[in-house]
Amino acid sequence: MTSSTRPVAVVVDGYSAGNFYPAAFAAYGADVVHVQSTPRINPTMQAPDLTAYSRNIICADESELVELLRPYGPLCVVPGQEGAVRLADRLSEALGVPSNGSALSRARRDKYEMIEALRGAGVRCAGQFKSADPAEIVDWAQEQGSYPVVVKPLSSAGSDGVVVCDSAEAVRTAAEAVLGTQDIFGGANTEILVQSYLRGTEYIVDTVSCAGERYVCGVWEYEKALLPSGKNIYNRDLLADPDADPVPALTAYVDEVLATLGVQWGPAHAEVIVTDEGPVLVEIGTRLNGNINAPFHDVCLGHNQAALTAQAYAGPDEFRAAYAGRVYRRLQPAVVYNTPTELDGVVTAVDETAVAEIRGLESVFFTGVKLAPGARIRPTVDLLTSSMRVFLTAPDDHVLEADYQKVRSLKDAVYRVS
Incomplete structure (x- = not known):
């Protein structure tokens, strides 16, 4: 067990972006305990680095899990990824530590309940309908009188299963594709969500809250491309x-x-479209931005969401004095580029010369090569199937744009495909 002289933070399912939490809490003198909610590690996401934790607890009985965590007297229980939000809410509530509670937990996770909560509060939101029957989804879309509409799973992430549909036939195909499959967290898709299409530019709004006082730690404009398949x-x-x-x-x-x-x-990670009527929520997750790269954000923003979250729990007075009610400063322009690909086949090799050329560009801060030899590469249809993630930042916008264009020209040279 962790030394009683050091505070403890608990991370539930520290996949992907959650890997930045151990170092963030360690900077505040805290040990970090990991809760693994499944018997085996989920293979669809970047696995947690369990060597960064003082202990990994695997326990299927929630009541027993609470009692295993209680002796640590934790500062907090935070979700390491979207699928862990509801469990982290229940554990933090049961342990009596700072918590968003479980009363609205479903609305913070289920996309349908989320939008209905906004509608009930008079907050601008999309029209929507859900059903387990594709025919009912088609009927709702037809009744709206115009296309496109958006079909998606109720509780996934990373644009998984999201399709923009311009006809009844496209709606039926997309709805049937959702049913009977699993979301990226391994949950069954038993219902389909269809929403009105929001026309406008989409933005990320990232925040960190401390006892109800929030700090906006970054706003990013999404640049998207709509494919003929309806995938945006x-x-x-x-x-x-x-x-x-x-x-x-x-x-x-x-x-x-x-x-x-x-x-x-x-933390919260919101996706919002600015329509002619004003901002409208696409969805929000009470977890870290999946595109976080802590050192990169430190350079272009002077902080990062994981470190700010650790400070909100471990040093709340300090956090409120520095950040409550405020908005970030942009220290220099920055871009996160999720490279699309049309390559289709098996990766036979990674061309390290092309990778080195990308990494050698002035504004390239970090390049994540996502596929190794032997992996299957397919044309990009969503965030999960992008081929690389490249973080770029520079004081000069012109340098940033030139380097982005260079990465675009090199991205498919990185992979040799059979």
Whole structure:
């Protein structure tokens, strides 16, 4: 067991972005305990580095798990990824530590309940309908009188299963594709969600809250490309100027969303489209931005969401004094590029010369090569099937743009495919 002289933070399912938590809490003198909610590690996400934790607890009985965690007297229980949100809410509530509680936990996770909560509070939101029957989904879409509409699973992430549909036939095909499959967290998709299509530019709004006082730690503009298949794939995330429109309107709108969904503590990652009527929520997750790279964010923003979350729990007075009610400063322009590909086959080799050329560009901070020899590569249809993730930042916008274009020209040379 961890030494009683050091505070302890608990991370539930520290996959992907959750891997930044151990170092973030360690900077505040805290040990970190990991809770693994499944008997085996989920293979669809970047696995947690269990060597970074003082202990990994695997326990299927939630009541027993609470008693295993109680002796640590934890500072907090945080979800390491989207699928862990509801369990982390229940554990933190049961342990009596700072918590968003479980009363609105479902609305913070289920996309249908999320939007209905906003509608009930009078917050601007999309029209929607859910059903287990594809025919009913088609009927609802037809009744709207215009296309496109958006079909998606109720509780996934990373644009998994999201399709923009321009006909009844496309709606039926997308709805049937959702049913009978699993989301990226291993949960069964037993219902389908269909929503009105929101026309406008989409933004990320990342926040960290401490006892109900929030800090906006980054706003990023999504640059997307709509494929003929109806898949709206991510291309670039561009760090927005916090003093320019629409950041003030986005901030005010997300404040309404956080209040409606009872977000009092920890990180939130919202996706919002600015329509002609104003900002409208696509979805929000009470967890870290999946595109976080802590050292990269430290350079372009002066902080990162994982470290801010650790500070909110481990040093709340310090956090409130520095950040409560405020908005980030952009230290220099930045881009996150999720490279799309049309390559289709088996990766036979990674061309290290091409990788080195990308990494040698002035503004390239980090390049994540996602596939190894032997892996199957397919044309990009969502965030999960992008071929690489490249983080770029530089004081000069022109350098940033030139390097982005160079990466675009090199991205498919990275993989040799049979």
